[in-house]
Amino acid sequence: MTMLACENLTVQVGHRTLVRNLSLKLRAGDLLGIVGTNGAGKTTLLRALVGLLPATQGRVELAEKALAAWPARARAKLLGYLPQGHSVHWPLPGRDVVALGRLPHGDAQTSSGRLAIEQAMDITDTTAFAATTVQTLSGGERARVMLARVLAGNPAALLADEPLAALDPAHQLRMMALLQRQASQGRAIGMVLHDLALAARFCTRVAVLHQGQLLAEGPPASVLTDHILAQAFGVRGVRLEHAGVACTIPWELADG
Incomplete structure (x- = not known):
């Protein structure tokens, strides 16, 4: 089942268009890694998907019903959001x-x-x-x-914005394994992360954002290609394989 989706989503803040004509689906069982450079629109996308930023154009649906049609409490039961920063004020x-x-x-x-x-x-x-x-x-x-x-x-659906940012390597691995297990049990999970190797190893799908648009989306092996890495990040990668799992490590600048 599609738990969360956007269709032709455009988000403008002031005179800036931060997300443009973006369509994406998050299904039960997905662990979707959302990657891209700083300013690519990743956080804006998540904030629009949970209703914290209004869509300028397009549509967001939760459990195949318009997000805005859900009462606040019912929406909060279905959709969890972990923002950046982990601030606690009390x-x-x-x-x-x-x-x-x-x-x-x-x-x-x-x-x-x-x-x-x-x-x-x-x-x-x-x-x-x-x-x-x-x-x-x-x-x-x-x-x-x-x-x-x-x-x-x-x-039923969980969006996390850079949940690995403050974690040491061991806890990054534990966090990814935990989210992988949660997805395998039927939860729909979308997360913003910068570590392409962890995205390739643990995520069922990867979405690459570039200048507010969806550049590529699909299984990690089909998305994290040399062409996409150069176009989205300006880097070339090295591919490693261990225990039957392939991952990509950014290695050098594409123009180097």
């Missing part, structure tokens, strides 16, 4: 932050809500932070707590 313990993910369900104090919170903290390796003020955590630890908050809501 001195709350980790468990209380994760419990905020149950607000659309209104059941954080019930047995089912508590179980969802505990499970989200367990799979994100954040149980140790349950009583720790989140503002005292490192950036990577906060990132995992904020992901737990989203997962506690058990959304």
